Amino acid sequence: MERRKLIGIGAGLAVLPTWWALRQVANGAKEDWRTDTAPLERAFPVLGPLADAKWVSSRDNERDVPSPELVISGFARLTPGKLAELTAAHAFVSEGPADDFSSWFEKPLRSEGPENPQWARSHELDRDGSGYSTSLWFDRRSDTVRFWALNPYRQGA
Template identity: 75%
Template sequence: MERRKLIGIGAGLAVLPVLWALREVTGEAGKGPWHTDTAPLEQAFPLLGPLTDAKWVSSRDNDRELPSPELVISGLARLAPGKLKELTATYPFVTEGPTEDFSSWFEKPLKGQGPKDPRWISSKDLDRDGFGYQTNLWFDSRSDTVRFWALNPYGY
């Protein structure tokens, strides 16, 4: 075998334990195509209050050889009954929805998972931008569903 081939095989084998360790540390081993835990979302979006259901993915999920260096989370969550009404009474909203249906490489499992015929609204007051993080929230006024996309949602 050529020396280059041996070096390439060795380098490839060296990466596998690192990827396995990343999955173990982030708790992704043995899970389905998306996360369903609401606690990380409630930490990232405290104004949304307790969430009753969620489907979300992260750019650090292992769907390719190396995970993203920046954390992006994207998905859907269900608000507690009455929460959207409380938010719309407090913040100004406009009729506006996401421009694409989960188009990033890590969002593939969520494609087509949103509410049927949504009536999206959003509030710039609830979106955050600056200090190295950005958040976009869209709310379906019919199903109490929030769709979100957030870059560095925990501020680091």
């Protein structure tokens, strides 16, 4: 009788990981990043409508103490022609981000983004002051913008 119990428990433990994986797929397991573009379009109206995005925020994840300030970071793809419009209207310099997603919440983005980007930045398009800050880097080959923003929805931003 003891042997049957052990075999039953062992079989149950062997099935548990498969059951959990199937349940995650059936429930549409959440990605490690967000893909909705509407919040980004509201934060960065100069970019216009976005084709797609992968981004995270300091208020996402399962940290015990949420961040008192909102930081969003990620990538978005511009609609065709938008980057050409921006480069015609603003001065750009070749400049890439200083770090490679160093914050705890940015980890899911480390292997994302365009391959071998050639970043350019327009300091005119970045915002800073009175408690908010935005940095935008553009890759002309992929029409991708990498962004980092502190309190992007603050009034007057």
